[in-house]
Amino acid sequence: MRLPARFLSAESRLMPDTRLVGPMPWVIAIMMFLMVLAAAGGLALTQAARSMGGNLADQATVQIVEANADKREAQAKSAIDVLSHHAAVSAVRRVPDAEMQKLLEPWLGDEIMGTDLPMPVLIDVTLRPGASVDALSQALRNAAPAARVDDHSRTLAPLTGLIAALRWLAAALVLLMAAATAAVVVLAARGALNTHRSTIDVMHLLGATDIQIARLFQRRIAIDALMGGLLGLAGAACVVVLIGMRMAALGSEWMGMVSLSVPAWISLALLPVAGMVLAMLSARWTVVAALRRIL
Amino acid sequence: MGGIVQFENVGLRYGTGAETLSDISFTLAAGAFHFLTGPSGAGKTSLLKLLYLAQRPSRGLIRLFGEDIVTMPRSRLPGFRRRIGVVFQDFRLVPYLSAYDNVALPLRLAGVSEKELDGPVREMLAWVGLGNRASARPATLSGGEQQRVAIARAVIGRPELLLADEPTGNVDPDMAGRLIHLFDALNKLGTTIVVATHDVHLIGRIGHAQMMRLDRGRLNDPTGMLRHPPARPA
Numbered sequence: 403m404r405l406p407a408r409f410l411s412a413e414s415r416l417m418p419d420t421r422l423v424g425p426m427p428w429v430i431a432i433m434m435f436l437m438v439l440a441a442a443g444g445l446a447l448t449q450a451a452r453s454m455g456g457n458l459a460d461q462a463t464v465q466i467v468e469a470n471a472d473k474r475e476a477q478a479k480s481a482i483d484v485l486s487h488h489a490a491v492s493a494v495r496r497v498p499d500a501e502m503q504k505l506l507e508p509w510l511g512d513e514i515m516g517t518d519l520p521m522p523v524l525i526d527v528t529l530r531p532g533a534s535v536d537a538l539s540q541a542l543r544n545a546a547p548a549a550r551v552d553d554h555s556r557t558l559a560p561l562t563g564l565i566a567a568l569r570w571l572a573a574a575l576v577l578l579m580a581a582a583t584a585a586v587v588v589l590a591a592r593g594a595l596n597t598h599r600s601t602i603d604v605m606h607l608l609g610a611t612d613i614q615i616a617r618l619f620q621r622r623i624a625i626d627a628l629m630g631g632l633l634g635l636a637g638a639a640c641v642v643v644l645i646g647m648r649m650a651a652l653g654s655e656w657m658g659m660v661s662l663s664v665p666a667w668i669s670l671a672l673l674p675v676a677g678m679v680l681a682m683l684s685a686r687w688t689v690v691a692a693l694r695r696i697l
Numbered sequence: 698m699g700g701i702v703q704f705e706n707v708g709l710r711y712g713t714g715a716e717t718l719s720d721i722s723f724t725l726a727a728g729a730f731h732f733l734t735g736p737s738g739a740g741k742t743s744l745l746k747l748l749y750l751a752q753r754p755s756r757g758l759i760r761l762f763g764e765d766i767v768t769m770p771r772s773r774l775p776g777f778r779r780r781i782g783v784v785f786q787d788f789r790l791v792p793y794l795s796a797y798d799n800v801a802l803p804l805r806l807a808g809v810s811e812k813e814l815d816g817p818v819r820e821m822l823a824w825v826g827l828g829n830r831a832s833a834r835p836a837t838l839s840g841g842e843q844q845r846v847a848i849a850r851a852v853i854g855r856p857e858l859l860l861a862d863e864p865t866g867n868v869d870p871d872m873a874g875r876l877i878h879l880f881d882a883l884n885k886l887g888t889t890i891v892v893a894t895h896d897v898h899l900i901g902r903i904g905h906a907q908m909m910r911l912d913r914g915r916l917n918d919p920t921g922m923l924r925h926p927p928a929r930p931a
Contacts, residue, residue: 601792604789606775607749607751608778608802611775612772697750
């Protein structure tokens with residue numbers, strides 16, 4: 403007879419090897435599939451919010467809306483001068499005419515710049531972190547009375563609010579899935595306890611501690627949970643990649659922001675491990691709590 | 698005199714029924730050998746359950762190895778159980794383990810390494826005549842073979858107290874003789890032994906053994922010898 407090399411392997415044979423035959427691994431696979439999708443959504447939205455914040459939140463646009471071209475040009479120069487020396491501003495750039503034409507082309511056609519139609523002067527302003535746009539309005543009041551300051555962060559506020567809400571929703575879904583997974587493990591552990599009650603009684607009478615008995619269950623349940631989790635992760639990863647390819651095909655700058663970074667992928671890959679740890683802890687808690695009712 | 702086991706006015710009741718055991722008082726001196734007898738239903742198995750810590754009494758005091766186990770927190774019980782060897786009437790072998798692993802189980806639970814336990818386990822299996830059945834699972838063993846595995850498991854850890862419930866019920870007279878000889882040898886090494894049995898031939902084989910007779914849940918002790926056993930000669 404070939405003896406087991408370690409105690410743990412012999413201990414594990416106290417119960418029959420029935421991994422992946424019960425419903426628990428499959429239920430955990432489904433839970434993990436949904437959990438990874440929710441987490442991927444949340445992480446992608448986090449990435450989008452970060453990109454949006456980095457690209458637009460510290461930006462403002464100053465428009466000089468003046469029908470008289472000379473006055474408009476004079477106010478534009480004054481405004482650029484004031485903004486260049488303002489403490490809240492880190493960079494100032496007048497939007498060139500060619501860029502303006504490109505911006506307006508979809509609405510007004512390609513020969514707009516040659517007409518008498520008065521066009522506002524646009525000045526892109528990059529604010530220092532934490533700086534207030536209101537200070538710019540105050541500063542420009544005298545130098546460029548026709549100036550209007552557009553705060554991009556205010557414009558984006560509804561969108562960032564929506565993204566924040568969706569991120570919370572994703573986090574809530576992940577937590578709900580984790581709770582459901584824990585509940586499944588608790589039910590499975592209770593079932594296993596009932597099935598193997600006679601073996602547990604014998605072990606107890608031979609001097610096994612609650613932790614030794616719990617270890618039997620938690621190891622088996624951990625392996626089942628890891629296998630189910632990896633299965634769920636594989637399925638969800640395929641879906642995430644497919645959705646990413648579809649979104650990339652749209653060619654939208656906004657959609658391009660919704661992507662997963664390498665750390666985000668690593669976080670998703672760690673979810674089955676987290677699920678396994680959760681399953682182990684749930685099993686241990688359930689078994690120890692049940693054993694406490696036995697002498 | 699303080700013994701290895703002390704019962705004082707112990708009563709045991711299952712649920713709300715009548716007492717299965719009433720006013721049980723006795724002392725087992727260290728190294729004593731007792732046969733526990735009585736008709737079926739007298740409470741022998743219940744008394745053994747109290748001794749191997751599967752039950753707490755409904756009333757009374759039980760001291761085991763010098764400590765009150767009635768009020769002892771359950772977290773300390775495994776340590777006490779490891780000092781007790783038990784041969785169950787229904788063997789209670791773990792069905793998924795081989796004979797070898799069943800015998801090795803108490804040592805593994807106590808943290809003995811595989812290297813250290815291999816020799817004693819094989820020796821014990823050979824002693825009970827199952828050296829060539831080490832890898833067999835209980836379902837493939839006869840009743841007598843299962844009983845011998847159960848006995849080997851009970852004594853492998855050299856317990857201070859050995860309890861056996863009808864240990865020779867399923868073995869032939871020759872094997873019964875060998876097993877009782879093993880118990881006697883263990884007893885001579887200092888193990889306190891209580892054997893519950895109906896087998897009068899078995900009782901006659903251990904000359905120095907004392908009798909404990911239960912009748913309808915009460916222990917017959919007209920002379921008070923069980924309650925206050927005489928000191929054993931050194």
